[in-house]
Amino acid sequence: MLSKKTQYAFHALIHLAENADKGPILISEIAQEKSISIKFLENILLELKNAGILGSKKGKGGGYYLLKPPKEIALAKIIRLLDGAIALLPCVSLNYYERCENCRDEAVCGLNDVMGKVRDASLKILETKTLKDILTRD
Amino acid sequence: MLSKKTQYAFHALIHLAENADKGPILISEIAQEKSISIKFLENILLELKNAGILGSKKGKGGGYYLLKPPKEIALAKIIRLLDGAIALLPCVSLNYYERCENCRDEAVCGLNDVMGKVRDASLKILETKTLKDILTRD
DNA sequence: CATAAAACCTATAAAAAAGATAGACTGTTT
DNA sequence: AAACAGTCTATCTTTTTTATAGGTTTTATG
Numbered sequence: 254m255l256s257k258k259t260q261y262a263f264h265a266l267i268h269l270a271e272n273a274d275k276g277p278i279l280i281s282e283i284a285q286e287k288s289i290s291i292k293f294l295e296n297i298l299l300e301l302k303n304a305g306i307l308g309s310k311k312g313k314g315g316g317y318y319l320l321k322p323p324k325e326i327a328l329a330k331i332i333r334l335l336d337g338a339i340a341l342l343p344c345v346s347l348n349y350y351e352r353c354e355n356c357r358d359e360a361v362c363g364l365n366d367v368m369g370k371v372r373d374a375s376l377k378i379l380e381t382k383t384l385k386d387i388l389t390r391d
Numbered sequence: 392m393l394s395k396k397t398q399y400a401f402h403a404l405i406h407l408a409e410n411a412d413k414g415p416i417l418i419s420e421i422a423q424e425k426s427i428s429i430k431f432l433e434n435i436l437l438e439l440k441n442a443g444i445l446g447s448k449k450g451k452g453g454g455y456y457l458l459k460p461p462k463e464i465a466l467a468k469i470i471r472l473l474d475g476a477i478a479l480l481p482c483v484s485l486n487y488y489e490r491c492e493n494c495r496d497e498a499v500c501g502l503n504d505v506m507g508k509v510r511d512a513s514l515k516i517l518e519t520k521t522l523k524d525i526l527t528r529d
Numbered sequence: 530c531a532t533a534a535a536a537c538c539t540a541t542a543a544a545a546a547a548g549a550t551a552g553a554c555t556g557t558t559t
Numbered sequence: 560a561a562a563c564a565g566t567c568t569a570t571c572t573t574t575t576t577t578a579t580a581g582g583t584t585t586t587a588t589g
Contacts (some may be wrong), residue, residue, distance in 0.1 A: 254475075254476055254478070254479060254480070254481070255479045255480060256575090256576065256577085257576075258577080260480065260493065261493065262501075263502055263563095264494065267502070269502070269563070277535095279535075279536095280535080280536075281535090287395060287493045287494075288492060288493055288576060289493065290491065290579080292578065292579055292580080293577065293578055293579080295536080295537085296538095296578090298536090299536085299538080300589085305504045309535090309536060309537090310535085310536080310585095311534085311535055311536045311537080311581065311584075311585045311586055311587095312533085312534055312535055312536080312584095312585060312586030312587050312588095313533070313534045313535070313587045313588070314534085314535090314586085314587065315534075315535050315536060315585090315586070315587085316535075316536080317536085328505065331397075337392075338392055340392070341392060341393045341547095342392070342393060343392070354426060354548070355398065355399065355402045355403065355425045355426055355427065356425075361527050362525075362527065363405070363524060363525035363526050364401055364402075364525045365407070366524075366525070367466065367516065367520050367524055367525055369567080370516050370520075371513050371516050371517060374513060374515070374516060375509050375511040375512060375513055376544095377512070378508055378509050378512060379507065379509060381576080382505050382508075385506055386501060386505055387500075387502045387504070388501050389499050389500065389501060390527035394546095394548085395547075395548065396547080396548080402545065408544030415564095417564075417565095418564080418565075419564090425580075428548080428549060428550080429548050430582045431548065431549055431550080433565080433566085434549090434567095436565090437565085437566070437567080440537075440565095440566095447564090447566090448557080448564085448565080448566060449556045449558090449563080449564055449566085450556065450558050450559095450562085450563055450564060450565080451557070451558045451559070451562075451563050451564075452557085452558070452563090452564090453556095453557075453558090453563075453564050453565065454565085455565085461541055494535065506545080
């Protein structure tokens with residue numbers, strides 16, 4: 254299950270994408286629109302900014318905005334940034350790999366094999382689907 | 392990411408399947424073999440028993456054993472039992488559905504749509520692959 | 530230039546979940 | 560009767576998640 258943090262990030266990004274024509278958007282506007290605690294959202298947007306996904310402007314008329322078109326922002330990137338690994342086991346994670354503690358030999362562990370397939374199936378979607386694909390359908 | 396509980400359960404089930412010919416297996420044997428805290432493992436095996444996956448026998452010569460052949464125990468069942476939802480969002484979970492708090496209308500939410508596809512892709516594997524498929528490869 | 534607006538930053542707190550342990554109880558075998 | 564091994568319930572510790580607080584910096588504008 255994705256954390257609230259990641260879920261909020263998606264909703265915030267959706268709002269930013271759908272209002273990209275209006276210039277920088279206030280944190281407070283997003284918070285209200287999506288029912289998210291404003292202070293919590295602040296941290297999330299900051300992380301997205303530090304990761305190069307969002308830009309911001311301070312002072313009056315300021316706010317946050319997307320640095321790239323929605324179709325260039327893969328969902329996997331957001332999940333990894335805020336939640337970490339997408340794989341179900343550390344020993345099959347591409348980006349957050351950790352050795353398995355409970356099996357003697359990964360090369361021969363059947364769990365490793367199946368969970369790798371699950372990871373691939375999920376990534377096939379999460380790395381090709383982008384912010385553009387999760388915008389509100391008409 | 393799967394919890395330790397679920398990971399331990401898989402390793403315990405693997406051990407039980409691979410030693411099914413030896414009659415009931417002691418908790419302590421599994422714990423030692425797989426480097427799992429014995430008391431923690433105790434709780435896990437009990438849950439598996441209460442779910443009808445394992446049988447047990449008390450007293451001397453007792454222990455745990457599989458109630459069904461490994462190929463009839465789907466991985467999804469174990470995950471759901473110990474970890475809950477397999478889906479990435481509550482609003483696309485088949486077994487643990489909860490309404491989405493942050494979107495106005497699920498029918499129109501694009502996130503819902505994509506995460507449903509991820510769920511389907513994962514389930515396609517996790518509901519067809521069984522304990523038999525994760526046994527140690529030769 | 531003063532003021533207000535709005536993001537930035539760091540720290541902390543509260544709540545929930547995960548992971549682990551303790552000890553007495555029940556049923557079985559010999 | 561004694562030893563064995565699972566059963567049950569409760570609690571505890573640690574970690575992670577979620578959320579809040581409050582001061583700092585930057586920018587626009589009158």
